[in-house]
Every structure is written in structure tokens, then in C-alpha cells.
Amino acid sequence: MPERCGAAVRAAAVSDLDAMMFLDSLVSANPWSRQSLARYCEPAPADSHCAFVCEVSLSFSGFLIYSRLLDEANIDNVAVSPHYQGRGFGRALLLTALDNMCAIGLKRCMLEVRESNVAARALYENNGFVIDGVRPQYYKTQQGREDALLMSRRL
Ligand SMILES: CC(C)(COP(=O)(O)OP(=O)(O)OC[C@H]1O[C@@H](n2cnc3c(N)ncnc32)[C@H](O)[C@@H]1OP(=O)(O)O)[C@@H](O)C(=O)NCCC(=O)NCCS
Structure with missing residues (x-):
């Protein structure tokens, strides 16, 4: 189990689902359903869905989920508990x-991020991701809509 910034990052298990759902509901306006998150925590054929969780002194502090298609990965969600944000745990999960x-031999990693999400964009940009496209008006906001930035990096 790798340890970074005093946080232990490990593969997620089905028993982490409640904590993942609770954290997602704290940081997201559109939290994922249990069923959607469960796919990442259950053993998946050909590693099609993977999840990692981060703990500090056994306290759940974050998670990252990604899906795989052929030799490409897509980061589908990453969340760090507000209490633990800004302490390097998002970076630990990402690395x-x-x-x-x-x-496992993947060659490229992709993701989408809200244009206004300064923290997430910094996390990705500081770890080798570059913007290679825009999905205009993709996300809902309280005021209307905003663009999604498409980012990727070679592995
Ligand atoms: C995005 C998120 C996962 C980042 O996790 P975190 O643990 O706070 O991030 P870290 O402390 O590991 O910081 C990672 C990098 O981003 C930078 N960063 C973090 N928050 C920042 C902010 N608010 N403004 C500018 N830069 C920021 C850090 O300086 C750090 O850069 P470094 O690696 O060069 O030192 C976290 O803010 C979060 O859960 N946000 C809500 C959910 C979300 O938006 N998820 C992303 C969906 S695409």
C-alpha cells in the first residue's frame, strides 16, 4: 500500500461504498448513485473499472475512480474530503x-473537468495533463451552463 503525504492509498473495496457516496455528496452538486459507484469497487473483468481510496490514520479522506477501454483510461471522478483538501491527497490518489x-500497460489517460474548477485543473495540469479539447456548455451551473475541458496525458 503506497503512502504519500502521510496518506495511505489502496484499492477500494465494496465496503468503501458508503464512505465514497457520503464524500461525493459533500463535494458534488450531482453525486453518483450507489449502483454507478459500485461498478468501480467490484472485481471487474479486464480491469474495466478501478477505484482507489485514501486514508489518514484510518480515516477515509478521498477516492479516485477510473474506467478503461483498450489501452486508454478515463478518470471518471476524484474527490477529497473538504477537511483534507490542499494537503496533497488528490495528488497522491492521482499518482x-x-x-x-x-x-497494466495503458498508454493514455483522459478526463473532463469544469472550466471553473481551479483546484482540479491545477491538480491535473501540475501532473502532466494538457487541454486538448472543449465541450461547450457541457455542465449545468446555478447560473446556466459552462464548458467542459478535455484533458489528457501519455502514460
Ligand atoms: C480537486 C481535488 C480532488 C484536489 O484534491 P486536493 O487534495 O485538494 O489537491 P492537492 O492538495 O493534492 O493539490 C494538487 C495540486 O493542485 C493545487 N491546488 C489544489 N487546490 C487548489 C486551489 N484551490 N487553487 C489552486 N491550486 C490548487 C495544489 O497546489 C497542488 O499543486 P502541486 O502538486 O503543484 O503542489 C479536491 O479539491 C476536490 O475534491 N474537489 C471537489 C471535487 C472535484 O472537483 N473533483 C474533480 C472532478 S474533475
């Missing part, structure tokens, strides 16, 4: 997931 993708 562990990228290591895992490399270890």
Missing part, C-alpha cells in the same frame, strides 16, 4: 492511479 495504469 497512484497513474502508476496503476502504467503497470
Whole structure:
């Protein structure tokens, strides 16, 4: 189990689902359903769905989920508990997931992020992701809609 920034990052289990759902509901305006998150925590054929969780002194502090298609990965969600944000745990989760993708032979990692999400964009940009497209007006906001930035990096 790799340890980064004092946080232990490990593969998620079905028993982590409640904590993942609770955290997602704290940081997202559109939290994922149990069924959608469960796919990432259950053993998946050909590693099609993967999830990692981050703990500090056994306290659940974050998670990252990604899906795989052929030799590409897509980061589908990452969340760090508000209490633990800004302490390097998002980076620890991302680096562990990228290591895992490399270890299973994936070649590219992609993701989508709200244009206004400064923290997430910094996390990705500081770890090798570049913007290679825009989905105009993709996300709902309280005021209307905003663009999704499409980002990727080689593994
Ligand atoms: C995005 C998120 C996962 C980042 O996790 P985190 O643990 O706070 O991030 P870290 O402390 O690991 O910081 C990672 C990098 O981003 C930068 N960063 C983090 N928050 C930032 C902010 N608010 N403004 C600018 N930069 C920021 C850090 O400086 C750090 O850069 P470094 O690696 O060069 O030091 C977290 O803010 C979160 O859960 N947000 C809500 C959910 C969300 O938006 N998920 C992303 C969906 S695409």
C-alpha cells in the first residue's frame, strides 16, 4: 500500500461504498448513485473499472475512480474530503492511479473537468495533463451552463 503525504492509498473495496457516496455528496452538486459507484469497487473483468481510496490514520479522506477501454483510461471522478483538501491527497490518489495504469500497460489517460474548477485543473495540469479539447456548455451551473475541458496525458 503506497503512502504519500502521510496518506495511505489502496484499492477500494465494496465496503468503501458508503464512505465514497457520503464524500461525493459533500463535494458534488450531482453525486453518483450507489449502483454507478459500485461498478468501480467490484472485481471487474479486464480491469474495466478501478477505484482507489485514501486514508489518514484510518480515516477515509478521498477516492479516485477510473474506467478503461483498450489501452486508454478515463478518470471518471476524484474527490477529497473538504477537511483534507490542499494537503496533497488528490495528488497522491492521482499518482497512484497513474502508476496503476502504467503497470497494466495503458498508454493514455483522459478526463473532463469544469472550466471553473481551479483546484482540479491545477491538480491535473501540475501532473502532466494538457487541454486538448472543449465541450461547450457541457455542465449545468446555478447560473446556466459552462464548458467542459478535455484533458489528457501519455502514460
Ligand atoms: C480537486 C481535488 C480532488 C484536489 O484534491 P486536493 O487534495 O485538494 O489537491 P492537492 O492538495 O493534492 O493539490 C494538487 C495540486 O493542485 C493545487 N491546488 C489544489 N487546490 C487548489 C486551489 N484551490 N487553487 C489552486 N491550486 C490548487 C495544489 O497546489 C497542488 O499543486 P502541486 O502538486 O503543484 O503542489 C479536491 O479539491 C476536490 O475534491 N474537489 C471537489 C471535487 C472535484 O472537483 N473533483 C474533480 C472532478 S474533475
